[in-house]
Amino acid sequence: MALPGTVNRYLLLMAQEHLEFRLPSPFWILSIPSEDIARNLMKRTVCAKSIFELWGHGKSPEELYSSLKNYPVDKMVPFLHSDSTYKIKIHTFNKTLTQEEKVKRIDALEFLPFEGKVNLKKPQHIFSILEDYGLDPNCIPENPHNIYFGRWIADGQRExxxxxxxxxxxxxxxxxxxxxxxxxxxxxxxxxxxxxxxxxxxxxxxxxxxxxxxxxxxxxxxxxxxxxxxxxxxxxxxxxxxxxxxxxxxxxxxxxxxxxxxxxxxxxxxxxxxxxxxxxxxxxxxxxxxxxxxxxxxxxxxxxxxxxxxxxxxxxxxxxxxxxxxxxxxxxxxxxxxxxxxxxxxxxxxxxxxxxxxxxxxxxxxxxxxxxxxxxxxxxxxxxxxxxxxxxxxxxxxxxxxxxxxxxxxxxxxxxxxxxxxxxxDAETRLSDLSICQFWYPQWVLEPISCGCQGRTVP
Missing domain, CATH: 3.40.50.150 (Vaccinia Virus protein VP39)
Known part of the structure; x- marks a missing residue:
């Protein structure tokens, strides 16, 4: 599951509201020409929570680690050098983890070349592990359907x-x-x-x-x-x-x-x-x-x-x-x-x-x-x-x-x-909509994530 080094891939975390307007998955992988365009995207949308530069993903921890090891080191180094500060966050969809489970997942990333100092209050760089446990709150699996790791780029305009x-x-x-x-x-x-x-x-x-x-x-x-x-x-x-x-x-x-x-x-x-x-x-x-x-x-x-x-x-x-x-x-x-x-x-x-x-x-x-x-x-x-x-x-x-x-x-x-x-x-329960790339930016490649659910295909 190696990520092509010549393609800028980003992970879009959606707000889960009014799913009839889009494919129901809360995670979308986008191919975007540059980080600046990704930031501009988030300056407009009220439908997405955050966007991350995707470093790796898989259906199991092992697949995730393999994907991360294949990510170009030269793309990691600018954010991991000794003069930088960072923190790692855990985001789970449809499941809550204990603090012990979160620490265990962070410790498992010790193979990454982190050389900077941890700063939990005002870090220069924020990295996130995101786990998707599906859409059914009454049937939460033991293991996630998909796991992602990436560098936080920007938040949307939900406020x-x-x-x-x-x-x-x-x-x-x-x-x-x-x-x-x-x-x-x-x-x-x-x-x-x-x-x-x-x-x-x-x-x-x-x-x-x-x-x-x-x-x-x-x-x-x-x-x-x-x-x-x-x-x-x-x-x-x-x-x-x-x-x-x-x-x-x-x-x-x-x-x-x-x-x-x-x-x-x-x-x-x-x-x-x-x-x-x-x-x-x-x-x-x-x-x-x-x-x-x-x-x-x-x-x-x-x-x-x-x-x-x-x-x-x-x-x-x-x-x-x-x-x-x-x-x-x-x-x-x-x-x-x-x-x-x-x-x-x-x-x-x-x-x-x-x-x-x-x-x-x-x-x-x-x-x-x-x-x-x-x-x-x-x-x-x-x-x-x-x-x-x-x-x-x-x-x-x-x-x-x-x-x-x-x-x-x-x-x-x-x-x-x-x-x-x-x-x-009720005005407060009306829909929200994805449609971000399709309508007011060039039509980038969107890859809906397989999550065991039926959805529409976005061209």
Whole structure:
């Protein structure tokens, strides 16, 4: 099990949350061009705990030791010389070891050329032994399925989930997206510094916060006047009405991100009032499904002549129900028209699970499907995180007609849209996602570890 000396191999330790979004193994072996790229990877992900430079691995201690002995000594020496300090940590998945067992495993590594001094408080280098005992907590094997040894490189951004938690946020709503999902969506959208990110169903602006954290300028619209202006009843427990400063801008100010705030407007997503042209690097949104937030658009049941309707500033237009297929047609068409070439559309699509097929995912001739990930909501409903990339310039009515034909097949359960008593989803239990290398870095080789479980194949 020797490691090729010409390949930089790293071990990614994943957070075990919402496994339906990825292969369930907590350990992933990656081939990455350089350590700097590995560090940059960990600066973005909220789904991984740590990454290690992999020195050796095996299915038994003997295989691990053999693998370590075959690792190039010249790659070890810079971190083991006499002027350095180090410590060795033990990490086990699905099993707890006694202190005596940990010491025994560390002592067994005495054949490695450690010449530096041990420093448990502030070491220059940290090495880890990682043992995988499978996924079943009710059937823990005596010996691990896989054992790894490596040098710690960097930790992920898991702390962002807590620091940006909805519970601590100044302005929230009934359907505010939790922090972990917001950062995942920003990563799927390849959001970077100085991008312009738009959310046409902005709500309380949770998705804008994640994009602003990565240095993007954010913009949003919503049809709900009260939500945009922070008026009406509060969603927070033991608070009847929203305060005078509860709004999206105040949320960005709370996190020191106000400089990235462009504006938030009251606007109807079915009737975008934009000049023709490309404005946005990413459109990232969570459209309403009609459960806890209604699907609405402006309009009237009366037949009225077409044209620009002039209304006083204080006038609030009558709203109609907004069918899901119409909503997604408008969304894809808007993204195809306003995204820059290579820009991404990231959105949630609700589906009725028993009847769902991949052919039901809306598509557009100007947009390429990048990913389609499922989050289960109940036994018969789920929602899918869809990521699309603009690969072709918008061509007016031709693109619009083609998109209209293919969105008619969007399937949904009537109960998912109409009932007001659907099963609620706790924001803190929503999914996390791997998808790290596949969406916003070059597609490196990922090697899912064999752990006696079934999983999907990642290309």
């Amino acid at each position: 962002l989930i807590e620091s940006y938690s909805v519970k601590k946020r100044h302005f929230i709503g009934n359907t505010s997206m939790d922090a972990g999902l917001s950062f995942i969506m920003a990563n799927h959208g390849k959001v970077k510094e100085n991008d312009i990110v738009f959310d046409p169903f902005v709500g309380t602006g949770g998705l804008l916060i994640a994009s602003a954290h990565f240095g993007a300028y954010v913009y949003g619209t919503d049809i709900d006047y009260n939500t945009v202006h922070g008026l009406g009843k509060a969603s927070r427990k033991n608070q009847k009405w929203r305060g005078p400063d509860e709004n999206i801008r105040a949320n960005l100010r709370q996190y020191g991100l106000e400089k990235y705030y462009l504006d938030v407007l009251v606007s109807d997503a079915s009737k975008p009032s934009w000049r023709k042209g490309t404005y946005f690097d990413a459109v990232i949104t969570d459209p309403p499904y009609g459960i806890r937030e209604s699907t609405r658009r402006t309009g009237s049941q009366k037949e009225i002549p077409k044209g620009i309707e002039k209304c006083p500033e204080s006038h609030v237009p009558v709203s109609l129900s907004y069918h899901l297929s119409d909503m997604f047609f408008d969304l894809l068409n808007f993204a195809a028209e306003t995204l820059v070439l290579g820009g991404r559309l990231v959105y949630w699509l609700p589906v009725y699970t028993p009847e769902y097929t991949e052919e039901m995912v809306p598509w557009h001739p100007c947009l390429k499907l990048i990913s389609n990930c499922e989050q289960k909501l109940s036994s018969h409903t789920s929602r899918r995180l869809i990521t699309m990339e603009k690969v072709k310039e918008f061509e007016g009515s031709t693109s619009t007609d083609s998109a209209k034909l293919c969105i008619l097949n969007v399937v949904h359960d009537p109960q998912l849209v109409e009932t007001e008593h659907a099963e609620p989803v």
